[in-house]
Amino acid sequence: MPRLLLPLTRAVTYTRWLHMLVGAIVPFACAMVYPGLVHPSPYDWLLIAVLPVPLVLAVAVVPAARRAEGLQARLMLFPGPHAGVGTGEDPGVSALPSASWTDRARTGAWMVLRLEAGLAVALVTDALLTRTLSLAGAAAGEPGLTDRPLHVSTARWVYALLVPVSVLVLLAVVAGAGALMARAARRLLGPSVRERLAELEKRTERLLERNHIARELHDSLGHALTVAVVQAGAARAAADPHFTDRALEAIEETGRAALEDLERVLLVLREEGRPAGSRPGLGEAGRLLESARSSGARVDAEVTGPLEHLPGPVSREAYRMLQEALTNVLRHAGAVEVRVRIAVEDERLRLDVRNPLPAAAAPAGPGAGSGLRGIRERAALLGGEARARQDGGQWLLHVDLPLR
Template sequence: MTRLLRPLCRGTTYTRLLHLWVPMLVVSVWALIDDTTLWVPAVVLVPLGFVPAVRTGEGVQARLLLTPGHEDAAFSVAPSANRRDRLRTVVWLELRMLLGALTTGVCVWLPVLAVELVRLAVGERVDDIPLLRDAAPHWAYALLAPLPLLALYGAVVGLGALATAGARALLGPSATERLHALEERTERLLERTRIARELHDSIGHALTVAVVQAGAARAANSPEFTDRALTAIEETGRAALEDLERVLGVLRESERPASSRPTLTDADRLLESARASGATVDAEFAGPLETLPGPVSREGYRILQEALTNVLRHAGEVPARVHVRVAEGALTLAVRNPLPDDGAAPGRGSGLRGIRERAALLGGRAHTGPDGAGDWQVRVELPLG
């Protein structure tokens, strides 16, 4: 019983009823002008449905009244983009008018019928309703009086559900809109992945440098070395804060340009940071780095940053060789360092996966692993086209 009466406590039942009543306001105004041509409003809806903005208005109304409190993606709020959308809008307007007429009829006549049955039960005659005009007054009609009200309840709930289903079918997004929504969702997911990689590479590098420097300073027990370590930690932390602020700026401003991100022309600060942490870095750059396309140069910087971070995190103070070359329509970036004494591979987690993802995103390839000569190598090739 509680489940049966639950719609009475839902606001959606009454907002849907209001949605069905709205078209009848126009019909009521027209009835005051000429009650013999009530079909005219239905005819006027046909050209009205071909107006692109009408579909937007109907979609907004459906969201607010048929599914209040929910951002229902089943209702499109975009203007009609093609002939098929306009025809669907016309059909919806006519369906809404029909359902509105039925709703108005049951909301008027079923309560009247219940009242007339009560009048018959108390001994009065009924002349207003042809069905009861010849009925003789009798107390038993009181037993029938609740039936029209129950029918009214069922009709209001059922017609509201029918209107919602019709709106989803006729005001739903077209194939083009669904494809556009899917592309936007894919773009958002890609952007989230890119931001996650940015934070991992930048913050991870800064924390690794800070940990290595702090540990070395404690072991050295030298005021001069400690001063240099604190300076390196300060500089690395400041750079990480700048990167963090930039990433947060991207989150706040979706159209913020990516040109502010560091590129391979800024690679010196990565090398100095690694050297300040105790690693010996031998770097060789060949080719015009300043001519690299922006996406290739920016992703190359992050790949180099992650490779050096892995050296510091997993191999410690070991000599590392960096080779960056721009030639033959490709950027080749290689970082090589001796494996730790225990032979453990320097990392197989999200950092190396991020390197491979960055390379694949630009149509390149990445190789990470032992090279057979006792060294660990990260080698990435990115096309410039």
């Protein structure tokens, strides 16, 4: 029984009631013009229900009509702050203007349904409220208030018992009709296929942006921490004040660059829509090479072609790939000889990083393999490819990117 009475205690039941009654304004306004509301016959009520339909369909053609109906449905047909039940969940009703004739047709069907349902609920409300007042008058000893189904000779207490029954029947009808209207609103005013695709694209873009930020942080901070660990270990092993000073200087420079990258990413996360700002490109590869050299690696670099003319996305992503490649060398092979080849030729950018394989494989950590996976993902997004393999006794990373 409490579950049956629960809808009667929710504010949304009464906002739905009001929403349906508002839909009856148009047919009653038209009825005042024709055929009138003075003792209407069943045929008159049929005309009252049918005559406003062409007018409603004409309004539904206006794109803004869908927005207006969607906003009203969101506010009055679904639980929310106004209903006293928290923020509520997404009702699944669009509040965008009609963008196609399919949207207009669905809006027209919704407006006609709202008109007819509103008229029916208004008539039922009027009949049951009238009956309630009649029963209340009979219970008070005033039988002449209006007609009623029981004879005047019936005991007053019987009328008094029937008053709440009439009210409960009315509220049950209202609650049921309101629930049906909410379901109809989801079907007729729900997002169109185009809107669903647009929302899916937005979600995909947000996921791609999150993956991009994760890769940026992984590459930048991973490189900085790897350099710091290698430099600190080398300085402790060398026990040379001069070498220690150079190691601390390299750690400071690498850490400062990582902090700049971190601040840039955090600004993007804090302020939606903020541009990502300047990111290092392949023209600044010298900083990466010097950082690796300062960590003890013997880097042999060869650059051919104009790096300054590379497209921005290609230059920035190639910088991150080179950064991750050098980080992997320091992390897994240590201070070894590294050969880096960067070539711009035939509308392609080719990047090769080659180093000797370590004598013993490093133990796999939580992030094992994520660096190479990130390089492959970056290359694929640009329409290129990245391959990593053993070549004799060496490890080779080859990246091939189109410039267009």
